Amino acid sequence: MSFRVVHYINQFFAGIGGEDKADVPPELRQGVVGPGQALAAALGSEAQVVATVICGDGYFAENLEKATADILQMIRSCNPDAVVAGPAFNAGRYGTAAGAVCAAVSKELGIPAVTGMYPENPGVDMFRKSAVIAKTADSARGMKDAVPAMARLVLKLLRKEELGSPEAEGYLEQGLRKNFFTDVTGAERAVEMLVNKLAGKPFVTEYPMPVFDRVAPNPPLKDLANATIALVTSGGICPKGNPDHIEASSATKYGEYGLEEFDLLTASSHETAHGGYDPTYANNDPNRVLPVDVMREMEKEGVFKKLYGKFFTTVGNGTPVANAKRFGAEIAAKLKKDGVDAVILTST
Amino acid sequence: MRLELHKISITGLELGSVTALKGGVLTVDEKAVLEMLRTDSRFAEVAVDVARPGERTRITPVKDVVQPRCKLEGPGEVFPGFIGDVETVGSGKTLVLDGAAVVTCGQIVGFQEGIVDMSGPGAAYTPFSGTFNLVLVFTPVEGLEKHDYESACRTAGFRVAHYLASAVKTARADVVESYELPPFNVAMTAHAGLPKVAYLYMLQSQGLLHDTYVYGVDAKRIIPTLIHPNEVMDGAIVSGNCVSACDKNSTFSHQNNPVIRALYARHGRDINFVGCIITNENVTLADKKRSSSYAVKLASMLGVEGLIISEEGFGNPDTDLIMNCRKAENSGMKTVLITDEYAGRDGASQSLADACKEADAVVTGGNANEMILLPPMEKVIGFPTFVNVIAGGYEGALREDGSLLVELQAITGATSELGFSRISTCTK
Numbered sequence: 001m002s003f004r005v006v007h008y009i010n011q012f013f014a015g016i017g018g019e020d021k022a023d024v025p026p027e028l029r030q031g032v033v034g035p036g037q038a039l040a041a042a043l044g045s046e047a048q049v050v051a052t053v054i055c056g057d058g059y060f061a062e063n064l065e066k067a068t069a070d071i072l073q074m075i076r077s078c079n080p081d082a083v084v085a086g087p088a089f090n091a092g093r094y095g096t097a098a099g100a101v102c103a104a105v106s107k108e109l110g111i112p113a114v115t116g117m118y119p120e121n122p123g124v125d126m127f128r129k130s131a132v133i134a135k136t137a138d139s140a141r142g143m144k145d146a147v148p149a150m151a152r153l154v155l156k157l158l159r160k161e162e163l164g165s166p167e168a169e170g171y172l173e174q175g176l177r178k179n180f181f182t183d184v185t186g187a188e189r190a191v192e193m194l195v196n197k198l199a200g201k202p203f204v205t206e207y208p209m210p211v212f213d214r215v216a217p218n219p220p221l222k223d224l225a226n227a228t229i230a231l232v233t234s235g236g237i238c239p240k241g242n243p244d245h246i247e248a249s250s251a252t253k254y255g256e257y258g259l260e261e262f263d264l265l266t267a268s269s270h271e272t273a274h275g276g277y278d279p280t281y282a283n284n285d286p287n288r289v290l291p292v293d294v295m296r297e298m299e300k301e302g303v304f305k306k307l308y309g310k311f312f313t314t315v316g317n318g319t320p321v322a323n324a325k326r327f328g329a330e331i332a333a334k335l336k337k338d339g340v341d342a343v344i345l346t347s348t
Numbered sequence: 349m350r351l352e353l354h355k356i357s358i359t360g361l362e363l364g365s366v367t368a369l370k371g372g373v374l375t376v377d378e379k380a381v382l383e384m385l386r387t388d389s390r391f392a393e394v395a396v397d398v399a400r401p402g403e404r405t406r407i408t409p410v411k412d413v414v415q416p417r418c419k420l421e422g423p424g425e426v427f428p429g430f431i432g433d434v435e436t437v438g439s440g441k442t443l444v445l446d447g448a449a450v451v452t453c454g455q456i457v458g459f460q461e462g463i464v465d466m467s468g469p470g471a472a473y474t475p476f477s478g479t480f481n482l483v484l485v486f487t488p489v490e491g492l493e494k495h496d497y498e499s500a501c502r503t504a505g506f507r508v509a510h511y512l513a514s515a516v517k518t519a520r521a522d523v524v525e526s527y528e529l530p531p532f533n534v535a536m537t538a539h540a541g542l543p544k545v546a547y548l549y550m551l552q553s554q555g556l557l558h559d560t561y562v563y564g565v566d567a568k569r570i571i572p573t574l575i576h577p578n579e580v581m582d583g584a585i586v587s588g589n590c591v592s593a594c595d596k597n598s599t600f601s602h603q604n605n606p607v608i609r610a611l612y613a614r615h616g617r618d619i620n621f622v623g624c625i626i627t628n629e630n631v632t633l634a635d636k637k638r639s640s641s642y643a644v645k646l647a648s649m650l651g652v653e654g655l656i657i658s659e660e661g662f663g664n665p666d667t668d669l670i671m672n673c674r675k676a677e678n679s680g681m682k683t684v685l686i687t688d689e690y691a692g693r694d695g696a697s698q699s700l701a702d703a704c705k706e707a708d709a710v711v712t713g714g715n716a717n718e719m720i721l722l723p724p725m726e727k728v729i730g731f732p733t734f735v736n737v738i739a740g741g742y743e744g745a746l747r748e749d750g751s752l753l754v755e756l757q758a759i760t761g762a763t764s765e766l767g768f769s770r771i772s773t774c775t776k
Binding site for chain 1: 472543545606607609610611613614618619653654655656658682683684685686687689691694695696698699700703704705707708709710711712713714715718756764765766767768769770771772773774775776
């Protein structure tokens with residue numbers, strides 16, 4: 001018995017058409033289509049391409065959620081053991097779609113999903129952690145290398161073999177830290193590394209430091225008395241009941257809620273969604289994390305002109321930097337549009 | 349200062365009626381041990397058990413591990429400030445029962461004690477699956493305050509470790525190792541052409557049961573200072589620590605500090621190892637700044653060119669690690685850091701809470717969040733239900749068949765930041 005593989009490709013590789021046909025909705029065909037032929041050959045007798053799902057790149061980009069759901073449904077109906085998408089080379093929308101399909105397949109169906117892209121394809125950064133992406137050339141001229149590479153990876157995953165290093169296996173680094181056993185202790189490795197570093201010889205750090213985004217503070221406000229000030233928090237304060245279900249850790253969203261009607265926050269109006277600290281004191285008096293009470297007093301005293309009518313909130317607890325960065329950019333854009341002069345950020 | 353370690357290789361462990369050593373097999377007078385420990389009125393109950401390498405045995409929740417040692421010659425006694433007087437240790441002769449360990453079990457903080465499996469997949473991750481373990485299980489009297497419980501367990505482990513070695517003092521050592529570093533005036537001109545190197549040894553001192561003691565002094569009350577590496581071998585630094593099991597330094601790993609051993613091994617050949625600086629990991633910013641500046645100043649005064657810096661714990665202490673690194677590098681010293689990682693169960697997150705570009709040479713003890721399935725064992729010593737609440741475990745981690753699905757974090761010594769283990773991490 002051989003493994004069952006579903007292949008995902010775009011309208012161009014299916015022979016439907018180019019940009020003019022990019023709006024075709026998802027379609028399921030039995031057997032191989034286009035590059036599926038080469039894929040079937042590369043998989044050999046161990047796996048067969050049972051069906052092909054085709055979708056226009058434009059349609060996918062404009063109907064992200066619906067397209068993903070519909071494609072997932074089509075794939076599920078084939079009862080596959082694995083999914084291969086692309087290769088997308090350096091085609092941005094195709095790469096994004098192929099990456100999204102693979103990510104959804106691994107998450108929802110729990111089966112291996114492999115795609116192939118050129119390292120600079122925007123789909124790589126979006127999906128490298130959630131999909132296995134074979135490294136390909138930047139155009140379809142690289143098809144003869146890309147397809148066997150993808151086939152090799154998917155077969156390995158189907159056999160439940162662990163993938164070796166990205167260089168050895170020909171996939172793009174996923175940025176996932178994996179433990180392994182070495183021959184020498186950490187202490188001996190450290191002294192060896194120091195001896196080399198002191199001698200000016202090459203050495204390889206075992207943990208390359210991440211580059212933290214450092215944001216230079218803006219100059220102080222010139223005219224505080226006429227400033228509109230907003231409150232933004234990563235301390236998880238939200239209306240009682242957490243209406244948007246912001247996660248207690250690893251948040252995927254932020255909330256924006258009105259403040260106009262509040263002179264202060266109370267235990268009956270607000271609470272924290274944060275799962276990373278003892279919430280007792282924040283829940284008893286949410287002003288401790290989001291200081292609406294003090295801001296209102298200062299507003300009345302005329303220290304500044306106005307407290308902005310909404311607050312933005314999320315949970316900063318194991319939240320991936322990528323999510324935090326996106327929240328920050330979106331929130332800042334909204335505040336800027338509404339003419340807010342300054343923001344007080346509170347954490348916990 | 350010169351110290352000889354007289355090592356007896358322990359190849360078996362039994363309970364019996366007299367403590368004696370025969371052909372590498374250590375027999376322990378169970379009654380004597382129990383009587384000694386029951387004099388401490390803080391314990392309602394004490395139990396003694398044995399766990400040997402390869403057995404289908406799980407020990408949990410493990411608080412500390414101590415290697416049996418005692419002085420044969422020289423000033424002082426091991427564990428100064430606890431067993432010995434506060435006399436300077438680190439010279440003369442010390443007896444070591446190599447291959448034996450005293451493992452203390454207690455449910456002090458619950459979520460910050462560890463697991464030791466003597467066989468199966470978990471055994472590869474703890475150094476203490478390879479030792480013959482005399483396990484002491486302590487039940488406190490009702491209402492005993494946690495700090496008193498911790499203190500009682502800590503001291504009990506030292507007493508038994510010292511007792512075992514002392515009882516077989518006349519036995520002949522299988523191996524004698526000697527460790528010697530000269531005074532600074534000699535060290536500074538010795539080994540011409542080799543770079544001078546020191547060890548910056550960070551001690552967990554966040555408080556609230558995250559404590560380390562130096563000659564009996566709580567490390568959060570020290571200003572960074574010099575210590576001779578030989579003093580460490582005699583138990584001058586001990587653990588009073590109930591932080592996550594994987595990367596807290598047990599007393600055993602202090603006694604056998606692998607960084608000190610590795611520096612000695614290359615001393616006179618590739619480096620001139622001049623000494624050890626201990627520093628702490630306090631929680632306030634002022635303490636962090638003061639300690640990192642002071643420790644780096646000491647290294648500068650020694651004129652060293654290179655520093656190994658080892659961390660203990662994670663999160664908050666990452667900031668101390670990075671401060672030490674940045675200040676040392678900016679003072680012209682080359683550093684190598686030893687840490688471990690919390691990159692999430694899938695390994696996708698950032699591993700440390702702080703970073704700097706100067707930290708370009710890092711050794712990792714592994715990702716502590718990685719999951720491991722520990723199969724059921726025939727025998728469990730300790731308080732097994734605590735697995736549901738230990739760090740790295742969670743409600744439901746202990747399954748009905750007795751197997752455990754936990755993070756490596758829960759395994760004692762798994763991701764040692766003293767570089768005890770052979771685990772590393774790569775990016776895939």
